[in-house]
Amino acid sequence: MDNGILKIFSGSSNPALTREICNYIGLAPGEIELKSFSDGEKSVKISENVRGADVFVIQATSNPANEYIIELMLILDALRRASAQRITVVMPYYGYGRQDRKVEPRVPISAKVIAKMVETVGADRVLAMDLHADQIQGFFDIPVDHLFAATVLINYFMELKMENLVIVSPDSGGAERARFFAKYLNAELAIIDKRRERANESEVMHIIGDVNGKDCIIIDDMIDTAGTIVNGANALVKAGASRVLAAASHGVLSGPAIERLKNSKIEQIVLTNSIHLPDEKKLPNMKILSVASLIGDAIQYIHNEMSVSTLFLKKIKKND
16 A cells, blocks of 8 residues: 655654654654744644645643644644645653543543544544553554553663662552563562552552662653652662662653652653653753654554564664
8 A cells, every 4th residue: 555655744742852753764854834823822834745645743742731732633634634645643642641541430531532532633543652551542443553662761771781680660550561671671570569649649658579789770651740759769778779760751740850859869760752851850860762763663664554563672672
């Protein structure tokens, strides 16, 4: 099947990542005009011909999520009306992903609402990275390719050649993710047992596993207010860990996150550039890894009708 010419457009959320992806592929970003009226309404214009093209729109729906979501909807509608042959939404970060089920009566399943919006307005498929819950893929009735930043993070930690390494899950829900990292890094596994009293706050209880005298890496899908990560680091140090590092795919870093991380016992914080991080949120002990090649390869695989699932093992280096 001929999918037409490959074109990549960027929303306002992370144009730097889009430029990196386009440079990796060897393609100029699509020409698009994104403006805001004085009352806050968004204005979108596709400034080049996309008729019959295979179009990818890169937009992380991070803070301000509502603004970026509306902008994405307008871009999709503009591309559909301009007769693009196929439209793929690339979401390095899926906003509202934590609201993926009914946790109490009379509340929405917001993650599904966003999925239906993307689908209804005109997307033919979605390329997402590290969704908060795997079931979000089922909220779409169009194809969803799910990437994992683990390839980028694992390669980085392999280069550090840490000894007596323990991969730590900050809660029981992340145990599978931590076990995955531990497998490829030849590390032991530990889990932090905590009880969450209210939204965005957590209380660490105790450590399941041996961390005494070990180098520990806490692995999570995102760092938001940083309470979970910082409390986890404190618990690990109290249990005798010699070093504590933290890693996450998405650096949401809202509210008190920066202050908490600045005063924490975490030696290094490793994030990806799935969400644009302004300079005022960058700390000296932060390492930002690029996911441009991962997303760039996935875009080319989709365009050429190749299996995206084969990407993972190809991207991970051998552990010497």
